[in-house]
Amino acid sequence: MPELDLTATSADLTRAVCDIPSVSGDEASLADAIEAAVARYPHLEVTRDGDTLVARTDTGKAQRVVIAGHIDTVPINGNVPTRNIEQDGEPYIWGRGTVDMKSGLAVQLKLAAELVDPRVDLTWMWYDHEEVDAASNGLNRLSQNRPDLFVGDFAILGEPSNGQVEGGCNGTLRAVVRTHGVRAHSARSWIGENAIHAAAPVLARLAEYRPRDVAVEGLVYREGLNAVRIGGGVAGNVVPDLCEVEVNYRFAPNHTVAQAADHVRNVFEGFEVEITDAAAGARPGLDAPLAQEFLAAVGAEPRPKYGWTDVARFSALGIPAVNYGPGDALLAHHDEERVPIAQIEAVEQGLRAWLSPR
Structure with missing residues (x-):
């Protein structure tokens, strides 16, 4: 079994966790390595649920913060093992998972081992199956199997945010718009x-659609409605009797799933619309006292998160949550995925400055 040294630098630890392949569905080796590493630290109470690990401090502090990150990646495409590279004179770590999100995971593992007596009690969550369908998500499974672990006053998800703080997230909804005909x-x-x-009018409405910018608690979220798939036809010499256009709607976190569904149905009024999947967004939650302290400690100007992330799971439980991690989200899943070492170190320093006893 590969071993992880949690006393290593966060950059070296990033390379170590990235070099243990953990494509969704194959996280066991990395989960085993994480479990063995954190089990060496007596200040941590370790729980395992499938390939999800939870490590908690229990020092009797008045407040608790949950810090989470997923351990899986999208499929590898010749970009493991990692390597050190230089771009514009700046050192980077290149390879699958460096951005999404094993550099954030490495920072969390290092601090979990180091912070024996943090200023708030901490619950560290490292979970599997984030990069696939929501039904398989390890955080979702853990919330069902061990809801008692989801207690906290504030949560941080280590998703790539360029070392900045991104509050909340947009919601997401998928729908299929159908048109019918007669075969001949x-x-x-x-x-x-x-x-x-x-289906031409369906595409015309999408082309003419103008997304809204929606202000929520001081952050402006940009919405979007796009066709993501189209299908129809049965043979090269048959007039098709069915066409399906799949659309994806990204909606601001002040709207419910029901409101988002109504909006999509209104846009495609006159057509058959089936809502196939939806997940609510998360409000920024930056007015929480712990959130304000966190922003001050890391010196960040909060931004909106346009994509959906698991902060929404915490928000649904009444726990304000933000995204904070190294890496440019534009490079997530990219074959040239790479993260600046300076950004890894900055996120580590920011979290340590906030969580260390004063």
Whole structure:
């Protein structure tokens, strides 16, 4: 079993965790290594649920902060093992997972071992299956199996945010818009009705759609409505009787899933619309006292998170949550995924400055 040295630098630890492959569904080796590493520290109470690890301090502090991150990655494409590179004179670590989100994971592991008596009690959560469907998400499973662990006054998710603080997140909704027709031989197309042709107004409405900018608690979230898939047709000589356009709606966190669904149905009024998947967003929660202390300690100007992240799970439980981690989200899942070492160190220093006893 590979071993992790939690006394190593956060950069070296980033390379170590990235070099243990953990594509979604194959996280056991990394989970085993994390469990063995944190079990050496008596100040941590360690719980395992599948390939999700939880490590808690219990010092009797009045407040508790949850700090979480996922241990899985998207598939590897020749970018493991990692290597050190230089770009514009700045040192980087290159390879799968360096951005999303094993550099953040490395910082968390190092601080979990180091902070024996933090200023607040800490619950560290490192979970599996984040990069796949929500039903498999380790954090979701843990919340069902061990809801008692989801107690906290504030939460931080180590998703890549360029070392800045990104509050809350947009919600996301997927829907299928269908048009129907009548099959016929394409040589006698006037006998039938072409369902693909009937979808032209659906695409026109999408092309004409203007996304809204929505202010929520001082942050401005940009929405979006886009076609992400289109399908129809049964053979090269048959007029199709069905066409499906799948759309994805990213909506501001002041809207409920029901409101988002109503909006999509209104946009495509007159067409058959099936909502196939949806997840609510998360309000920024930056007015919480702990959030204000955190922002002051790391010296960050909060920004909105446009993508959906697991901060929404904490928000739904009434725990204010933010995204804070090294790495540029634009490079997440990219074959040239890479993270500046200085950013890893800055996030480590920011968290340590906030969490260390005063």
